[in-house]
Amino acid sequence: MEREQRRRQRELERQRKEAEWLTELARAELEVAEYENYIELLQTLHKECSESVDWEKIEADPPAKPVSSSQFAELAEAELKNYKPSFFDRILRRTEKKVHQLEKQILEASEKDREAFTLAEQGYKEKILEWKLAKGVLKKEKSKMQSAFKLFPSAFSELEGLGSRVELSVLSRDSVQVNLYVRTSDIVPKEKKSLLKSGKLSTRPLPLSIRNQVYQDYVCSASLRVVREVLAIVPVAAVLLTVYCKLLNTKTGHLEDQPILSSLLPRQTMETLNFEMLDPSDAFENFTHQVNFKKLGGFSPITPIKI
Incomplete structure (x- = not known):
């Protein structure tokens, strides 16, 4: 399900592209709204999650093969069979043409039947795959749980749309390891947009401490979101999370993927949280975690947690 912030961001972008005819005030208001919505989007990724997969229901209800x-x-054939030329059809000598049209409609209807059956077969193949996996997932078989993630690629689409990459590995019957590769701090705008009392647009540098705080919220919000999605797909007891981003390796002088946050998040604790109200950065105080973050320095590399 697409989030409201994402839909609104796309709508604001569309309006901006068509903004040539707008007044200066309207353009300024649009730019500020787009900026504020984007910041909110970065900090609220954790608020949404796909519905939990009901594997018991899937396993108990094998899909019927389409006929x-x-x-x-x-x-269409019945329409041709019941066709009786009207008075005007006979007078205007269009009976033959009308019959030809009805015969053509039969061919088109047959093609429509074939297309409907093809779609039904595709849906059946997807459902039968889910059904076959369900028994193994409920038994917490590692290979089946690993395969389950491939059935729900859209679960991570919003994160991937922002440039993140997710790697998933089932460690045991009760734990999944997630490696989340996030964007660098460049994902946060360097300038803040606001509206002056005069109605003009104000653009000024976003203080480094504020920018780093927004970035921290983005990293933690994305982390909570990916953990929620994992727990919604497979019935494991905990997720071992490590977040990576590109940081400067002072030994080589190159930007390299380095761990910046690592945490063990039990399902039991996750289910007690109010994701609508919590602060994503503060939320990790509920879990065993490793992080090295400073308001002016941002994230520094850490040693990931291992289990």
Whole structure:
């Protein structure tokens, strides 16, 4: 399900592209709204999550194999069979043309039947795969749980849309390891946009401490989101999370993926949290975690937690 912030961001971007005809005030208001919505989007990734997969329901309800149907063709054939030329059809000598049209509609209806059956077969293949996996997932078989993630790629689409990459590995029947590769702090704007009393747009540098705080919230919000999605897909007891971003390696002078946050997040604790109200950065105080963050220095590399 697409988040409201994401939908609004896309709408604001569309309006900005069409903003040439707007007044200066309207353009300024639009730019400020787009900026504020983007910042909110970065800090609220954790508030949404896909619905939990009900593996017990899936396992108990094997999908029925689709049967080929000719319902559309039969309707079209019935229309031809029941066709009786009208007075004007006969006078204007268009009976033959009308019959030809009805015959053509039968061919089109047959193709529609074939397309409907093809779609039904595709849906059946997806459902039967879920059904076959369900028993193994409920037994907490590692290979089946690993395969389950491939069935729900859209669970991580919002994070990937912001440039993140997710790697998942089932460690045991009760734990999954997640490596989350996030964008660098460049994902946070360097300038703040606001509206002056005069109605003009104000653009000024965003203080480094504020920018780093927004980035910390983004990292922690994305982390909570990916953990929530994992717990919604497989019935494990905990997620071992490590977040990576590109930092300067002073030994080589190159930007390299380095761990900046590591945490063990039990399902039991996650289920007690009010994700609508919590601060994503503060939320990690509820869990065993490793992080080295300073308001002016940002994130520094850490040693990941191991289990």
